[in-house]
Amino acid sequence: MRSDPARTGDAVAAIDTPALVIDLDAFERNLQRMAGFARERGMRLRPHAKMHKCAAVALRQVALGAVGVCVQKTGEAEAMAAGGVRDIYVSNQVVAPSKLARLARLARDVKLAIAVDNVMAIERLALAVREAGSAVDVFIEVDVGQGRCGVAPAQAGALARQVVAHAGLRFAGLQAYHGSAQHFRGVAEREAAIRHAVDVVVAARAAITALGIACPLVTGAGSGSFRFETTSGVYGELQPGSYAFGDADYARNEADPHAPRFEQALFVKAQVMSASLGHVVVDAGHKSHAIESGLPTVWQRDDLLCSGANDEHAVIKPRAPGAPLPALGETLWLVPGHCDPTVNLHDHLVGVRGGLEAGVVESVWRVDARGAVD
Amino acid sequence: MRSDPARTGDAVAAIDTPALVIDLDAFERNLQRMAGFARERGMRLRPHAKMHKCAAVALRQVALGAVGVCVQKTGEAEAMAAGGVRDIYVSNQVVAPSKLARLARLARDVKLAIAVDNVMAIERLALAVREAGSAVDVFIEVDVGQGRCGVAPAQAGALARQVVAHAGLRFAGLQAYHGSAQHFRGVAEREAAIRHAVDVVVAARAAITALGIACPLVTGAGSGSFRFETTSGVYGELQPGSYAFGDADYARNEADPHAPRFEQALFVKAQVMSASLGHVVVDAGHKSHAIESGLPTVWQRDDLLCSGANDEHAVIKPRAPGAPLPALGETLWLVPGHCDPTVNLHDHLVGVRGGLEAGVVESVWRVDARGAVD
Numbered sequence: 077m078r079s080d081p082a083r084t085g086d087a088v089a090a091i092d093t094p095a096l097v098i099d100l101d102a103f104e105r106n107l108q109r110m111a112g113f114a115r116e117r118g119m120r121l122r123p124h125a126k127m128h129k130c131a132a133v134a135l136r137q138v139a140l141g142a143v144g145v146c147v148q149k150t151g152e153a154e155a156m157a158a159g160g161v162r163d164i165y166v167s168n169q170v171v172a173p174s175k176l177a178r179l180a181r182l183a184r185d186v187k188l189a190i191a192v193d194n195v196m197a198i199e200r201l202a203l204a205v206r207e208a209g210s211a212v213d214v215f216i217e218v219d220v221g222q223g224r225c226g227v228a229p230a231q232a233g234a235l236a237r238q239v240v241a242h243a244g245l246r247f248a249g250l251q252a253y254h255g256s257a258q259h260f261r262g263v264a265e266r267e268a269a270i271r272h273a274v275d276v277v278v279a280a281r282a283a284i285t286a287l288g289i290a291c292p293l294v295t296g297a298g299s300g301s302f303r304f305e306t307t308s309g310v311y312g313e314l315q316p317g318s319y320a321f322g323d324a325d326y327a328r329n330e331a332d333p334h335a336p337r338f339e340q341a342l343f344v345k346a347q348v349m350s351a352s353l354g355h356v357v358v359d360a361g362h363k364s365h366a367i368e369s370g371l372p373t374v375w376q377r378d379d380l381l382c383s384g385a386n387d388e389h390a391v392i393k394p395r396a397p398g399a400p401l402p403a404l405g406e407t408l409w410l411v412p413g414h415c416d417p418t419v420n421l422h423d424h425l426v427g428v429r430g431g432l433e434a435g436v437v438e439s440v441w442r443v444d445a446r447g448a449v450d
Numbered sequence: 451m452r453s454d455p456a457r458t459g460d461a462v463a464a465i466d467t468p469a470l471v472i473d474l475d476a477f478e479r480n481l482q483r484m485a486g487f488a489r490e491r492g493m494r495l496r497p498h499a500k501m502h503k504c505a506a507v508a509l510r511q512v513a514l515g516a517v518g519v520c521v522q523k524t525g526e527a528e529a530m531a532a533g534g535v536r537d538i539y540v541s542n543q544v545v546a547p548s549k550l551a552r553l554a555r556l557a558r559d560v561k562l563a564i565a566v567d568n569v570m571a572i573e574r575l576a577l578a579v580r581e582a583g584s585a586v587d588v589f590i591e592v593d594v595g596q597g598r599c600g601v602a603p604a605q606a607g608a609l610a611r612q613v614v615a616h617a618g619l620r621f622a623g624l625q626a627y628h629g630s631a632q633h634f635r636g637v638a639e640r641e642a643a644i645r646h647a648v649d650v651v652v653a654a655r656a657a658i659t660a661l662g663i664a665c666p667l668v669t670g671a672g673s674g675s676f677r678f679e680t681t682s683g684v685y686g687e688l689q690p691g692s693y694a695f696g697d698a699d700y701a702r703n704e705a706d707p708h709a710p711r712f713e714q715a716l717f718v719k720a721q722v723m724s725a726s727l728g729h730v731v732v733d734a735g736h737k738s739h740a741i742e743s744g745l746p747t748v749w750q751r752d753d754l755l756c757s758g759a760n761d762e763h764a765v766i767k768p769r770a771p772g773a774p775l776p777a778l779g780e781t782l783w784l785v786p787g788h789c790d791p792t793v794n795l796h797d798h799l800v801g802v803r804g805g806l807e808a809g810v811v812e813s814v815w816r817v818d819a820r821g822a823v824d
Contacts, residue, residue, distance in 0.1 A: 172721060357543070357599050387794075
């Protein structure tokens, strides 16, 4: 664990670089907008904690009405439980007996759910909960268009029958998340993708109910598509993650005029450490911000662009050749290409109240599940 | 800090997934080959610890004759010193007074060097070492072709004069690393890039010696180009990092028939967690292996390719449509696209002796400087 990049009460200028900084005012408005949207439409909200990996953030989401959080990994579930979250859903596949045993033990202490898409996982999970003396909710994952995990709709019935055959497993419904649709640029493309997802979900649900098994809930949706799942009449729970912080890739999506707007709340504070004739270099490379969804943008400096990044360097150029450049030592605020893997690079989230210019550090949160890949 | 993914004495099969695994036999042969190459040619070897961030690895490199290590960050220097490394070179720009003060304090305990490319850094560093009562070696960074940090050769003389004017700063020579050249695919391209770098170095050195200032050492080179710096007659020290572990991107380089060959020693152990008709999904996405230099390859499974990755998923397909796929629960060994940022995602390096098939865990090393971006 590294030393803290800031202390509460520090001025923004005192935050060490590079550091991951949250504009708390924007962040809280984002939480309220999503919570209000879900509440007004009678949707359960279960934000995805894989994005922030931080129990303090999860507890704020729950305080505003979220039923709990999603996670992707066993280690994330343990970190969220240790941080006080009482309702956790592992919305991903787990087949290793050692991990299923850990989850079954965790289910003694918190309300736990897990996604499955195969018989091996169901049988191993059933054994694990029997040995732990616990019970878990089980969602069957259907592939609603991403071509990743999940079964075809026709297979969902057979899996649901497997689930209900085991004491300790409660069939909870369908995991139906279309990840790639979140980043389709056009609103119409995203809407069409979710229309397809809904068709798949309806077919899978029919395959289950035809066997006399009730399907209590369909859960899915992300920050790019949640309006369409909400109006589908089929989904009952939303799993958005990125809305809380935002990133440069989501900012490239065409905005949906009928969905709430979210503000950029996540920044990498960086410092110019080298200045040449045509460019400057800041001290935050792709060990400080993930670039697999594109290079970062420079906040409120439309005159500047990031032209490349290495592990510990990002090169900043003027958009207009010859235009003025930031000075050596100057602070630049980078908006990461993708928030989830960026947060995972850092040990701390520095919360600033009162804006990036004149604000004050209000909180330094641990990224509790950073590195929890197991 | 997460729980360890393995214990010493475990069979390979018991290593939790995903985990970063080192084939210790291949790793040690790599260390010996590079150490032997440098020793036979009278070159100083100062491996780059930004790649492995692990004091245990650094100490093995030093035991084989390395003079010390390079790092890129103040926090990395502190982690290496805490782990017992006594000779550390920050081969990167640092301008923040708080970081320069930390480095100056560190220089009381270890032999410390730092790169500079501007007067602000020199003056702040001089103040910091005066206050700490320490002394540091200073290299002037010249831009030898990457277009990132570093001055033009004509500016090197004026900076050297600034350095020698300060008690506590010892002018040590030139930092002359061509990062992008390491990944030029053809041997001839890499050789041409280093020929240009040598021309720049010769000009910078002439600008310094013309002022009556001796230039003791030129340091640079990486795993893709080190033979050319070695035969240049100008460079005296090599800074390769990736040779110790290897990655899929370096494997795409045309091999230099006159340089030692290095073996792939770094793997992400992954498990198939979902199986569909045309693909399987493993539990190691880009929170387990960095993809900014390309997707991972599947070790010794030329019949398989990784077609895409998300945060916690990698999709594996057969190269020949319809060919057999790995089974649910099966282990696959991924070779990451880029070793440096991959290691930075993990808390531990699991060292295996006796091969990936039948080997035994011999060591579980902490990645001491993981996340040390400051």
